[in-house]
Amino acid sequence: MVSNIGNFFKPQNIANKAKNEAELSVFYMNDVHGDINRAAKMKTAKDCFEKQNKATANLTLAGGDLLYGKDPKRLNVITKFLNALHIDATALGNHEFHSGSEKLAETLKGLNTTAVCANLEIPEGNKLRERMAEKKLVKSATFMRGGHKFAVIGASPFDTDITTKEKQDGTGIKQMDVDKTIKAINAEVKELEKQGINKIILCSHTGYGEHADLKIARETEGVDIIIGGHSHATIEGANTKDNGGDKKLNVVKSKRGETVVITQANKLNKKAGFLNVVFDKNGVIKEDSIVNKLANVDDFKPNKGVQDMITSILGENKVIANPKHTWMPINEFQDRYMENPVANVLSDSILSAARKMDKDVLGAVHTTNILKRGIEGQVTKYDIKYDMLPYNSDHVITEITEEDFVKLLEATSGKLFQNFDPQLLRCSGMRYTIDENADKGINGHIKSLEFVDENNNVVRTVDVKNPSKTNTLKIALNDYLFEDKDTKAIMAPYKDSAKTIGKEQELFAQYLEENKDVDFDLKPEKRIQINYQNLDKYCYQYPMEDKLAALAIQK
Numbered sequence: 271m272v273s274n275i276g277n278f279f280k281p282q283n284i285a286n287k288a289k290n291e292a293e294l295s296v297f298y299m300n301d302v303h304g305d306i307n308r309a310a311k312m313k314t315a316k317d318c319f320e321k322q323n324k325a326t327a328n329l330t331l332a333g334g335d336l337l338y339g340k341d342p343k344r345l346n347v348i349t350k351f352l353n354a355l356h357i358d359a360t361a362l363g364n365h366e367f368h369s370g371s372e373k374l375a376e377t378l379k380g381l382n383t384t385a386v387c388a389n390l391e392i393p394e395g396n397k398l399r400e401r402m403a404e405k406k407l408v409k410s411a412t413f414m415r416g417g418h419k420f421a422v423i424g425a426s427p428f429d430t431d432i433t434t435k436e437k438q439d440g441t442g443i444k445q446m447d448v449d450k451t452i453k454a455i456n457a458e459v460k461e462l463e464k465q466g467i468n469k470i471i472l473c474s475h476t477g478y479g480e481h482a483d484l485k486i487a488r489e490t491e492g493v494d495i496i497i498g499g500h501s502h503a504t505i506e507g508a509n510t511k512d513n514g515g516d517k518k519l520n521v522v523k524s525k526r527g528e529t530v531v532i533t534q535a536n537k538l539n540k541k542a543g544f545l546n547v548v549f550d551k552n553g554v555i556k557e558d559s560i561v562n563k564l565a566n567v568d569d570f571k572p573n574k575g576v577q578d579m580i581t582s583i584l585g586e587n588k589v590i591a592n593p594k595h596t597w598m599p600i601n602e603f604q605d606r607y608m609e610n611p612v613a614n615v616l617s618d619s620i621l622s623a624a625r626k627m628d629k630d631v632l633g634a635v636h637t638t639n640i641l642k643r644g645i646e647g648q649v650t651k652y653d654i655k656y657d658m659l660p661y662n663s664d665h666v667i668t669e670i671t672e673e674d675f676v677k678l679l680e681a682t683s684g685k686l687f688q689n690f691d692p693q694l695l696r697c698s699g700m701r702y703t704i705d706e707n708a709d710k711g712i713n714g715h716i717k718s719l720e721f722v723d724e725n726n727n728v729v730r731t732v733d734v735k736n737p738s739k740t741n742t743l744k745i746a747l748n749d750y751l752f753e754d755k756d757t758k759a760i761m762a763p764y765k766d767s768a769k770t771i772g773k774e775q776e777l778f779a780q781y782l783e784e785n786k787d788v789d790f791d792l793k794p795e796k797r798i799q800i801n802y803q804n805l806d807k808y809c810y811q812y813p814m815e816d817k818l819a820a821l822a823i824q825k
Contacts, residue, residue: 275569293548293559294328295328300335303365305538308540312351312542327420328415330357331358331359331497333360333361333363333474335537340661343583350579352383353382360385360424361386361497367433367443368661371442375397390444391444396443412465419469421469423459423472423473425486426476427477429482448486455493472486478501495532495545496532499534502534502602504536505564508531510522514815516564521557521560528554533545541567544562547559587652590651597610597790604820605644606638609794611791612645615790617797618781619778621633623780632745634745635695638693640661640663642660665748666749669767670742675732676737678695682694682751683798701719702798703716703719703799706807706808
């Protein structure tokens with residue numbers, strides 16, 4: 271590792287800039303997800319950017335999801351880390367809202383950055399209105415750099431429900447869909463142009479793709495750059511056609527026919543983005559000036575101040591397990607929607623704890639989103655608490671009818687073929703099949719459901735075409751299912767009688783300590799089988815190349 275990587279962040283366009291033109295360098299990041307593993311290295315990368323861009327107009331921008339989870343110590347660390355980076359503006363992602371508007375308002379108060387968001391309706395009485403009054407949360411922010419004015423607008427996601435923690439008293443926020451988002455951005459651009467500002471950046475947490483950032487770029491007027499997030503895409507260069515991988519289509523024409531650059535820097539502080547462009551005298555990007563690169567943050571030496579701060583707040587790390595084999599996904603599609611040995615062991619830990627309380631528990635399920643990464647080498651306290659299981663949600667035992675359990679599976683896993691971000695249910699003590707063309711009815715896409723013992727022998731089969739309205743199943747599950755908009759109504763009758771098992775961090779760590787021989791090599795157990803007819807339709811937000819690569823490994 272080196273303290274800086276040459277002149278990676280050095281401006282490229284000084285010679286190409288004519289009089290009355292403006293050069294801008296942008297340091298960008300997105301989907302940090304509260305990462306602490308590379309935080310100290312990211313600080314060093316930012317320091318290098320600052321040193322190399324002292325004489326150039328520059329901004330530090332983020333595409334949202336910087337925060338994560340509810341742990342107060344971790345939020346304290348992330349707040350201090352983000353403040354050390356001196357971020358000028360950030361979008362608000364779905365994870366900023368994980369604990370609701372009131373908690374977000376409190377966190378924003380301590381962040382030395384401006385949150386930008388033009389596509390949320392925030393009514394009077396909502397705590398975020400206090401941050402709006404202080405100008406810490408605005409539709410757009412303006413910055414004077416190098417004698418030129420730049421503006422940054424924000425957009426939050428419209429495909430993911432960010433309102434599950436909101437109050438139902440009229441003060442809850444309302445999300446806009448993509449078309450309303452485009453109208454809101456265009457309206458804000460017009461206001462900025464009235465002020466003579468024609469160099470405009472969008473910090474977006476709507477995701478890369480034709481349904482999101484590409485559509486926004488083509489249908490807005492006056493937006494020049496989109497610093498994206500949400501889909502964890504890796505985008506380098508200036509590409510007028512889609513070349514796949516990190517060379518995705520990212521230079522398109524706006525509704526006015528002006529150049530728009532879209533970019534994104536992966537997730538978890540893995541990449542630090544550098545964008546350098548020249549605006550002509552009319553505030554339009556000169557296409558041949560675009561320099562867009564991503565630095566590997568692991569190439570930088572950790573900043574000692576940030577590292578010491580993390581240790582002082584979180585304490586020393588501790589090794590929980592040293593498994594013989596470990597597993598990391600090759601891409602996000604494999605991580606979330608293919609069989610995952612880490613998810614299997616997590617499910618086993620929940621079922622084990624549940625059966626200690628009640629031996630009649632048949633199976634355990636948890637939403638795929640609670641597990642955020644695989645395992646490399648030894649498993650530490652930091653890994654479990656701050657990377658793998660940052661939500662630390664409660665898990666409970668509930669006695670649910672066969673009919674409602676099948677409905678639950680359909681409301682989550684069955685949406686693999688129709689929803690942007692389905693909550694596939696990982697499981698233990700059971701196996702089920704999802705079929706794109708299964709008979710419609712109460713079971714929807716669910717084709718089969720069986721419960722099994724430790725030796726994988728079937729102990730109970732549920733007729734998914736005609737599940738019982740009276741026969742019940744004792745199931746362990748995470749309490750998010752009582753709140754998610756797709757499952758809330760199904761689970762409502764069982765909320766008051768649910769018995770708490772414990773929090774997932776403690777359940778997983780305890781299971782690893784008790785079962786020293788637990789391994790994480792990928793041995794397909796076929797707990798979940800997915801039959802698809804159209805690979806394009808299966809989790810359509812992921813590129814085909816990712817799906818093919820993951821499927822090849824699975825076989």
